Amino acid sequence: MAHSTRFAVKFRRRREGSTNYKKRLKMLQSRAIRLIAKKSNKYITLQFIEYHAKGDKTLAVAHSSELKNFGWNFGMKNIPAAYLTGLLAAKKAKEKKITTAIFDIGLYSPTKGAKVFAALKGAVDGGLKIAHSAEIIPKEDRITGQHIAKHLKKSDLTHNFEQVRQKLK
Numbered sequence: 001m002a003h004s005t006r007f008a009v010k011f012r013r014r015r016e017g018s019t020n021y022k023k024r025l026k027m028l029q030s031r032a033i034r035l036i037a038k039k040s041n042k043y044i045t046l047q048f049i050e051y052h053a054k055g056d057k058t059l060a061v062a063h064s065s066e067l068k069n070f071g072w073n074f075g076m077k078n079i080p081a082a083y084l085t086g087l088l089a090a091k092k093a094k095e096k097k098i099t100t101a102i103f104d105i106g107l108y109s110p111t112k113g114a115k116v117f118a119a120l121k122g123a124v125d126g127g128l129k130i131a132h133s134a135e136i137i138p139k140e141d142r143i144t145g146q147h148i149a150k151h152l153k154k155s156d157l158t159h160n161f162e163q164v165r166q167k168l169k
Helices: 021-029 062-068 081-093 115-125 147-152 155-169
Strands: 034-039 044-050 058-061 101-104
Touching: 044 081, 044 101, 044 115, 044 147, 058 062, 058 081, 062 081, 062 155, 081 115, 081 155
Parallel strands: 034 101
Antiparallel strands: 034 044, 044 058
16 A cells, blocks of 8 residues: 555646746846737737736737727737737837747747747737747748738738838837
């Protein structure tokens, strides 16, 4: 008969696949504001979060559904929408006097050219200082939506993209 357990149950958020505690601890020890990128089946959300002992504090949030207010007429979850959401997040961060952050993608795998990195590019182009590698950012034709416009057989998307980009800068 066994007297002790051999199996340690992991924390709930780790079991759910929500949190990598080793990575989170390193980011929290830096005491820097984190730019967290989340994507769902419909939208992209960027949050600026500051660590506090009693719980994290959200400083600013940008949601891709807010792009409608700036005239964006296309999808809310594609690469151009992610870039524009990054620009919007940078604009909101500047209003809150946030100038630097570290990028946190959580448990998403860091795939070259992914939507979350398009959002990062938007935040950097918006004037924030975020450490990143230039090779992981999507190409400019993908950020502007030319790959989508080619399939739609419309030039409206790239024109609309440039209009919204100017409003957010």
